[in-house]
Amino acid sequence: MIRNLRLLWLPCLLGLVFAAGNSHAATDYRDQVFSRTLENGLEMVLLPDHKAPVAVVQVWYRVGSRNELPGKTGLSHMLEHMMFKGTQRFGPEEYSRIIARQGGNENAFTSADATTYFAKLASDRLDILLELEADRMRGLSLRSDQFEPERQVVAEERRMRVDDDPVSYLRESLTATAFATHPYRQPVIGWAPDIENWTLEDLQAHYDQFYQPGNAVVVAVGDFDPEVLAERIEHFFGDIPAGPPPPAMIIREQPPRGPRRIEVTRPAQLPFVMLSYPAPNLRNPDYAALEMLSVILSAGKSSRLRESLVREQEVALYAGASYNPTSVDDRTFTFSAQAQPQKTAREVEASLIAEIEKIQQTPPTTEEMVRARRQIEASFVFSQDSVFSRAMLLGRYAMADEWSGVDDYLAAIQAVTPAEVQKAAQLWLDPKKRSTGILHPETSAPASEGKP
Amino acid sequence: MSARCMLLSALLILGSVPHAQALETHRHRLPNGLRVVVAEQKTVPIVAINCLIDGGARIDPRPQPGLASFTADLLDEGTRDATGAEIAREIDSLGGSLYVGASQDWTLASASLLARDFRTGLKLIANSLRFPTFPADEIERVRRETLGAIQASDENPASVASRTFRSALFGDTPYGHPIIGSPEAVRGFTRSDVVKFHQKNLKPDKTICAIVGDISPEIALAAVKEFLGDWSGVAAEHGARLPAPASARSIAVFQPTSQASIVIGQLGIARDNPDYFPLLVMNHILGGGGFTSRLVERVRTREGLVYSIFSRFSSTRLPGAFRVGLQTKAESAEKAIGLVREELARMHEDGATPEEIQAAKDYLTGSFPLRLDSTGKLSGLLAQIEYFGLGADYIETYATRVRKITPEEIRAVARKYLRPEALVVITVGPENAPTTGSAEAP
Secondary structure (H helix, E strand, O other), rough: OOOOOOOOOOHHHOOOOOOOOOOOOOOOHHHOOOOEOOOOOOOEEEEEEOOOOEEEEEEOOOOOHHHHOOOOOOOHHHHHHHOOOOEEOOOOHHEEEEEEEOEEEEEEEEEOOOOOEEEEEEEEHHHHHHHHHHHHOOOEEHHHHHHHHHHHHHHHHHHHHOOOOOOHHHHHHHHHHHHHOOOOOOOOOOOOHHHOOHHHHHHHHHHHHOOOOOHEEEEEEEOOOOOHHHHHHHHHHOOOOOOOOOOOOOOOOOOOOOOEEEEEEEOOOOOEEEEEEOOOOOOOOOOHHHHHHHHHHHHHOOOHHHHHHHHHOOOOOEEEEEEEEOOOOOOEEEEEEEEOOOOOOHHHHHHHHHHHHHHHOOOOOOOHHHHHHHHHEEEEEEEOOHHHHHHHHHHHHHHHHHHHHHHHHHHHHHOOOOHHHHHHHHHHOOHHEEEEEEEEOOOOOOOOOOOO | OHHHHHHEEEEEEOOOOOOOOEEEEEEEEOOOOOEEEEEEEEOOOEEEEEEEEEEHHHHOOOOOOOOHHHHHHOOEEEEEOOOOHHHHHHHHOOOOOEEEOOOEEEEEEEEEHHHHHHHHHHHHHHHHHEOOOHHHHHHHHHHHHHHHHHHHHHOOOOHHHHHHHHHHHHHHOOOOOOOOOOHHHHOOHHHHHHHHHHHOOOOHEEEEEEEEEOOHHHHHHHHHHHHHOOOOOOOOOOOOOOOOOOOOEEEEEOOOOOOOEEEEEOOOOOOOOHHHHHHHHHHHHHHHHHHHHHHHHHHHHHOOOOOOEEEEOOOOOOOOEEEEEEEHHHHHHHHHHHHHHHHHHHHHHHHHOOHHHHHHHHHHHHHHHHOOOHHHHHHHHHHHHHHOOOOOOOHHHHHHHOOOHHHHHHHHHHHHHHHHOOOOOEEEEHHHHHOOOOOEOO
């Protein structure tokens, strides 16, 4: 969830790969990153990158829908919106106005695991940004005259993103089905009744619990001297008291006791199918094989799912797989496909399952392995073109584990064998643990324009 | 090297940011008319190629909306040298990406590659533009996918609103139909239609290739000559049919959603209009400026009616659209439309305050370098500068041109271009009578 659609941050930006530590690009983040932790617990991860006179600064808080209780879902995302509504020192929206005057682009986004505030601006103007971020880390002033309209904004955001978007609606429904006990079942934006029920006190408690220096990481990438920047960060953030540590959340999802299925009917044009399997995060060595699996199945125009479902069988308009190992807790490996007109959800589902069974029965070819590795390596090189992408990579690793874990990724990818990809598919894509989501279009009169 | 190739080599300085690196661009025109812009950037070992050919959906034959897009989608589905599947495997095995497609004004063939694969990528683009084979089975497959995509777009209220708006504003003039076309037209395209469209319109004299990345201008130009230098022919010319300014009108389309998706707008400007810069600043203040714009402040921040609201002048060769887009729960639609009308009228009447203008200038000049900080962004921008004829000094002079705008100019363009009395208002949502599928109100 981001604060505004038009300043796009694509969650799938790094969905393909989280590559790093590339041998031929001779890039090793451990050698280039300057990292330090202040006495109050604030961690900083600073990567100099001098290709343009700009820098991106991201403040990551370890709080998202994963940290929310039933009845209060969506609080983290709502708090993200309220972080722009003023502090004891600055008025509502003042943050945005000040950064805009500096020629900066700013926004924020919330996920299940983290809430992130970011700005990109000329690298000689970082002081004002650091001052504003340090100020709102503990100085937020939550006011009801700001809160009520913003609650309505979020309600509109939910209508637009989920209720009126049949594929998002299906995804939300499937996620709530695939997890029984883990809060990953909850939507980041919150359930509609919860949005109506939050109080200002809820927000204040959430803020006090999670917006503490020891629960945050400042990631910066750009044209700066990291030692100088570290001093500036200490200057602005160093006096913030450590605060109480946030409650430890040790949560493990109960393994599914059998396959699950949810079928929703919504105003829509075409059937849509999603399959979700429990999958480990990067603390399990299988993650590298699962990454290769997702690239072989889904990356590029020659990937298996596209070749088979879209090009050969012509059952789907689109077919893909997604897996993100940088989650705090174990999450999912997911398939999705949209039916072509005149094709049924059953046909699409059967075709997806046939592709899964195929790779469970026969390991990928050497050619596929070479191609997938090349795609991963190249996408790492491409990601270096953007300071924002590099900061995202470091931040996501910092949330999931340690930022330095990024350097182990490519070696792990390179070591994966075809047999390991096959074995990972057998082990993790287990039909007994599968959750299936189907969107059935409810066909009303199709949208039609006024007659000229 | 042929002497005719070397037209210009300009040294541009990004004026508004300290310690900016110089951006050196090299421009050439080949004897066949193809224009090339190259900027060497050694920072990351990658290269971005953007080749755009004038004439997208704008030049669709009148009874065949969508033909430019359909033709473009087929360019990499089979060439003299390789099948579509082989091309896909080749680009994937380089870890790169290749895109072909049409927009309103142009057909685009672009690629992102590791620098060492530059020649392979350029050759794939050249073959797609010059030697597509349009195999019958691929035509049928792309036809099915296109029909599916048109149907899928009906799920999206914003896309239905946008399509309805375009049709109301532009009628049967070049921007009046969706780029992807209509189901009826797409069903009727024959292979011969596609072949003819390609032969008539995709020609070197209408082509601009921007190449940015870790590649020397000499090597880039040599490769362009090798793969595109003996491409010949001259594209057909197309007359420009311009729409009459629409009068005020409201159109409601039924869709069983919880929100109304609304587009409010009128005719805008062509990209080369001399009033572009004052309009840019004016629109930034009105609704182009993210969280600091008047529309966001009024309709979102103060009233809580929307999550997203913006205003925009489209950048097009012929006069395009000015539009405000928003979504709000059905009950709030009327109120939100009223607020937008008020804000448009206020800008039309009073223009903007000196403080607002200064803030807009600070943002636009300060953030301009952020639009040039990656290989892909720079390549796209250079191609468009060339396409719209914005001048070799566009990047260099951008900040100066923004800074010199006066409040009087803002007021003048607001008066001249915003027409609150003649707005086209499209509402897609649940409150609109579903009985006929559509209803028209005065």
